[in-house]
Amino acid sequence: MKLAVRGFDIYPGFLDLAAQRAVFAAVRAVVAQAPFFRLRTPSGKPMSVRMTAAGRYGWFSDTKGYRYVSQHPNGTPWPQIPPEILGIWQRSTGLDRTPECCLINYYAADARMGMHQDSDEADMQWPVVSVSLGDDGLFRMGGTKRGGKTESIWLRSGDVVVMGGDARLSYHGVDRIRAGSSTLLPKGGRLNLTLRVVD
Numbered sequence: 001m002k003l004a005v006r007g008f009d010i011y012p013g014f015l016d017l018a019a020q021r022a023v024f025a026a027v028r029a030v031v032a033q034a035p036f037f038r039l040r041t042p043s044g045k046p047m048s049v050r051m052t053a054a055g056r057y058g059w060f061s062d063t064k065g066y067r068y069v070s071q072h073p074n075g076t077p078w079p080q081i082p083p084e085i086l087g088i089w090q091r092s093t094g095l096d097r098t099p100e101c102c103l104i105n106y107y108a109a110d111a112r113m114g115m116h117q118d119s120d121e122a123d124m125q126w127p128v129v130s131v132s133l134g135d136d137g138l139f140r141m142g143g144t145k146r147g148g149k150t151e152s153i154w155l156r157s158g159d160v161v162v163m164g165g166d167a168r169l170s171y172h173g174v175d176r177i178r179a180g181s182s183t184l185l186p187k188g189g190r191l192n193l194t195l196r197v198v199d
């Protein structure tokens with residue numbers, strides 16, 4: 001099943017429970033090599049979401065701005081994107097081109113992500129694919145200008161969203177997490193993976 005909301009393609013239940021467990025195990029292996037860290041926005045405010053990444057690039061933010069970087073803050077290269085995760089990109093987009101970044105966001109019960117565009121990539125013809133695991137997250141979708149009308153949907157564990165075409169530069173964010181809504185993550189919370197072509 002596919003839902004189209006303001007140009008965002010939403011695939012509820014794209015991953016069954018076995019696939020969610022396999023992806024979670026793969027994420028854990030990445031996090032063992034590249035632990036979560038907390039970034040600051042360019043204005044210096046700490047983000048509530050904890051992040052890490054896999055692939056050639058990870059996303060980074062500090063007072064110098066937003067950018068992609070080829071190393072974890074601990075100075076080591078990012079781990080490779082696990083094949084289970086690349087498979088989701090392939091199956092949801094059908095593209096031969098593979099993403100160079102899997103950004104991994106962890107939302108504890110009180111974390112959120114403000115409305116933003118994903119605009120640090122070089123070529124907007126490629127979609128961004130989002131995979132949700134664990135607790136439900138209230139995902140808000142707008143248009144290509146800040147402040148316009150928005151629609152929200154609860155993303156559940158196993159849901160995939162493809163942000164491409166007209167929605168590639170649409171504003172989006174996560175308003176809140178429904179703590180305790182999933183038992184996939186032993187310690188609770190929500191994981192979101194976003195697959196991105198960077199160069």
Ligand SMILES: O=C(O)CCC(=O)C(=O)O
Nearest residue numbers: 105118130139174192194
């Ligand atoms: O957590 C989500 O569902 C969205 C994450 C996101 O927009 C991002 O990492 O840029």
Ligand SMILES: [Mn+2]
Nearest residue numbers: 116117118172
């Ligand atoms: Mn985003």
